[in-house]
Amino acid sequence: MDCVPSIDGAWIQRRLEELAHISALTDRLWRPSYTPQEEQARCLLESWFVQAGLSPRRDAAGNLYGRTGGTGRVTLVGSHMDTVKGAGAYDGTAGILCGLAALQALLAQYGPPHTPVELVSMVEEEGSRFSDASFWGSRSILGQADPALLSCRDEEGITLARAMTDAGYSPSRLPEARRDDLARYFEVHIEQGPILEHRGVQLGIVDTITGLGTLEAEITGRADHAGTTPMDLRLDALQGAARLILQLPDLARSFRNATVTAGSFQVFPGSANVVPGRVSILVDYRAPDPRDLEQLGRKIRQAAHSLETEGFGVVTQPRMSVPPARLDKALGHLLEQCAQELGCSSMHMISGAGHDCQLFAGQVPSALLFLPCRGGRSHCPEEYAAPEDLARAARVLAAALYRLAWQHP
């Protein structure tokens, strides 16, 4: 595909590293929404948008846009700029910088497109400051930002409304952030998992963003003295919980592309010389098929409650449920074609993590392109994507944008 300008992956990587130096913490990266550090990073991004030839603009939620020329419905490209606590330099921002590199190269070579392309850097996807308000930026764009969430608070007790106002944005004007002029949405993201690296494939075309449920399970036995209570007179909650834990992988494997994880597992009272009386588990389960997701949740609940026959008390409580999102087949096919023409290997895959893209998918044709990250590591300082992988994702994106906005009027 001679039409696609070459892109320098090292250029992208240098800018990601520059952004990663702007942190609210001194010892590790955390860029929470509506903080001075996030504003500083946004200003830096804005200067790069301008250098690339994009016209910048901020909306009432704090999302930063950069727009090409052109008329008609907008092709939106973007990702988020907030991070988890103790983050790496690639999650979110890699998508923004790949989009920026693609647009900069296309504008330099071809000038403004027929139909406008906008790059967006969104706020608060991770919910690392306001845990109830994850996807706040994309929800605002899609008119789905629930005003009730404006009163949720960060760890220091500051409300979302106050944080937005203090940062110069406007809770009352939030409805103005809504876009009704979008034609489609593209997002580039690091995979945050090991599959591409494991299979030696260069790019992932995401078909589905998996559905997610969380279930709280509390197993109650009887706390007893560790020295004076014979083994056969115990009702050790940890023994029950361990049997449940060992069933989870097989439950996951009985559904296609499902996962089950018990990352939060707490034993009470937690003293070495007291038989565990209670175990509290938060089970995270995911499946790309909505019926599988529902059935998987039911099977986990059943497995937990089966401990009741051994005398344990079991209480289960669903906590969160996010349905799977199907991405656009035609856009996925376009990305696949562009990858092939540029000599990049690609595979169709499922995203096990949530992304802004899943919100857009409910309203406009949307596509998500994954690039490999080393060891599948993400949300940690070791997070890393190679310059050539960043460049490949940016070039494939550029090829797709060229076809949609420059080639076709």
Next chain:
Amino acid sequence: MDCVPSIDGAWIQRRLEELAHISALTDRLWRPSYTPQEEQARCLLESWFVQAGLSPRRDAAGNLYGRTGGTGRVTLVGSHMDTVKGAGAYDGTAGILCGLAALQALLAQYGPPHTPVELVSMVEEEGSRFSDASFWGSRSILGQADPALLSCRDEEGITLARAMTDAGYSPSRLPEARRDDLARYFEVHIEQGPILEHRGVQLGIVDTITGLGTLEAEITGRADHAGTTPMDLRLDALQGAARLILQLPDLARSFRNATVTAGSFQVFPGSANVVPGRVSILVDYRAPDPRDLEQLGRKIRQAAHSLETEGFGVVTQPRMSVPPARLDKALGHLLEQCAQELGCSSMHMISGAGHDCQLFAGQVPSALLFLPCRGGRSHCPEEYAAPEDLARAARVLAAALYRLAWQHP
């Protein structure tokens, strides 16, 4: 046995309840050593000692004695008056009050004995204020109080030496607390376990205080994103740890009267959406036979390290080891005989918990008499012993003391 005066269990229980109102916390019972509350309780005890006809005395460590008349080597009877945090009213003090009731009745009916009997209320058995200094009172009496421990600190950073001094006791005169004139030691204690109640037996004659080892085991896997890491590419530390946990009961059952407990079990990083990367377990294992104890510890370590074949990192570290203590057969036989003559059922048993008695057993013939506690509950507000059970233990103790100190010159 007509020689043994009747004893009022309700009298013992009322005094235990009175003591339990003296606490360093407002919402639950905690009587830590060398606090104003502990001193207040000691003064109350002292007044009861005097009323019973005992001559009171405190040693440099803060142990409170009450002595009968008589000459020659001393029969010591006692237990501890400190408590765990959130204690019940019976652990420790039930032994002191049973001893007091026994001596009061014997003195009232028979006057002073031929050989002296002393009642002792000891400090800091639980180590609930100074965790490294458990058995501080009994160690002081036996000349085993390590002066290095004087610099250990409570949660507020106060050293043991400072706490003793502030309470009016004397770290520098600690060697004077040592007793070389003891003939034997008796302790009455609630069982702190369910065996007597479960078997419907009224008293327990303890033959052995079990040995205790603690082992720290750390299982390391790999922390990964819960959504993006397929089940087959995980190294979930909780899966490994759960397999280890389920082996522990069978390991315990393969040794006589052994227990294994994993009361402290922590999962890291502990987020619902992160595959557990590390589990830290503190294993408490106990066995009354010293070779069994050693072998049990080795088998637990082996079971933990066998997880290495599945790719887990395993580090094990022994933390504490207390050998089993054998109590005196002749004194145990005497208690059994007295119980029988008073029409009380009794059984020989092993103590799974540690007691001051195990320290004395290394130096003088020592005996430990258990009475049932409801549901085997202890170290909790629900801890309870019935008045008739308290009275039975006190009468059996009185009968043994009568034979040893009143009857035999």
